Amino acid sequence: MKKWLLNILQCIQDIYQILKEIKALYNQFTIVTAHLQTIIRLIENYNHLAEEREKTVDTDQHQREIKLLDIGQVMKILNISESTYYRWVENGELQPRKKGKRHYYYLFDLQDQIAKCKLKGRL
Incomplete structure (x- = not known):
C-alpha cells in the first residue's frame, strides 16, 4: 500500500479508539448522573420531612399552650x-x-x- 493510504488508515484507527474511550466515559458519566439524581432526591425528601417535623413540633407546642377542654x-x-x-x-x-x-x-x-x-x- 501506499504510504499516504497507510497514514489515513492509522488516523481512522486512532479516531475509532478515541470514540471508544469517549463512549466508555459517557457510560460512566451516565451512571454518576443517575447516582447524583438519587442523592438529590434523598436530600429533597429529607428536607421535606424535616420541614414537616418542624411544622408538627410547632403545632404540638402551640396546641399545648391552648387551654384544657372539659x-x-x-x-x-x-x-x-x-x-x-x-x-x-x-x-x-x-x-x-x-x-x-x-x-x-x-x-x-x-x-x-x-x-x-x-x-x-x-x-
Missing part, C-alpha cells in the same frame, strides 16, 4: 353523647388528663378520635 367541649367536638364518651374512656379510646375526678384534654389528645369520627361521618 367533657362538654370534648363531646361537642367529637359530636358524641355522654354515654358514648364514658364508654370510650372505659374502653381506652379516650385517655383523659385527670384533675381530681374531672377529665380534661388538650386538642391534640383528641386527634385520633377526631380522625375516626370523620371516617364514620360524625364530623
Whole structure:
C-alpha cells in the first residue's frame, strides 16, 4: 500500500479508539448522573420531612399552650353523647388528663378520635 493510504488508515484507527474511550466515559458519566439524581432526591425528601417535623413540633407546642377542654367541649367536638364518651374512656379510646375526678384534654389528645369520627361521618 501506499504510504499516504497507510497514514489515513492509522488516523481512522486512532479516531475509532478515541470514540471508544469517549463512549466508555459517557457510560460512566451516565451512571454518576443517575447516582447524583438519587442523592438529590434523598436530600429533597429529607428536607421535606424535616420541614414537616418542624411544622408538627410547632403545632404540638402551640396546641399545648391552648387551654384544657372539659367533657362538654370534648363531646361537642367529637359530636358524641355522654354515654358514648364514658364508654370510650372505659374502653381506652379516650385517655383523659385527670384533675381530681374531672377529665380534661388538650386538642391534640383528641386527634385520633377526631380522625375516626370523620371516617364514620360524625364530623
